[in-house]
Amino acid sequence: PLPSMLDERMVRDVVYGFYDKIRADDMLGPIFNGAIADEEWSHHLAKMCDFWSATLLRTSRYQGRPLPPHFALPGIGEEHFRRWLTLFKATVQQLCPPPVAALFFERALRIAHSFRLAIAFNRGE
Ligand code: HEM
Structure with missing residues (x-):
């Protein structure tokens, strides 16, 4: 059965599971x-765990500019x-259980939208 709560373990499973799919796509x-050399992937994955932990669990682990x-x-x-x-x-x-999946996805959608706009604007579109 799926665990019911969002925690660091679930963040980690999502990040690793997602980039497995990404890399095979x-x-x-x-x-x-x-963009990311083989030996840099573990660093990227750790950073993405920090990012999602900061975003959804309000830890302050990610201090970067995404x-x-x-x-x-x-x-x-x-x-x-x-x-x-x-x-x-x-x-x-x-x-993830449905409410946690929805939380992740809503946030991803919002950020993707802002990135899309920023990239288009940056190109002068
Ligand atoms: C970093 C690609 C969408 C969050 C990166 C990097 C790549 C990448 C290649 C590593 C860059 C580097 O270290 O040189 C993409 C592509 C996307 C996409 C192709 C969609 C077409 C998103 C979305 C989010 C996101 C929707 C957030 C929900 C991040 C973050 C980093 C990152 C937090 C780390 C930034 C840092 O170095 O602090 N992305 N990304 N990305 N991406 Fe994306």
């Missing part, structure tokens, strides 16, 4: 694997965000 795999690295990714558009969100939704639905 035809569309997003090459983008992520191109947006800027995304400006450096060439050719990121609508279809990439749609795919990212599809894989994220599939992950949280597999690993």
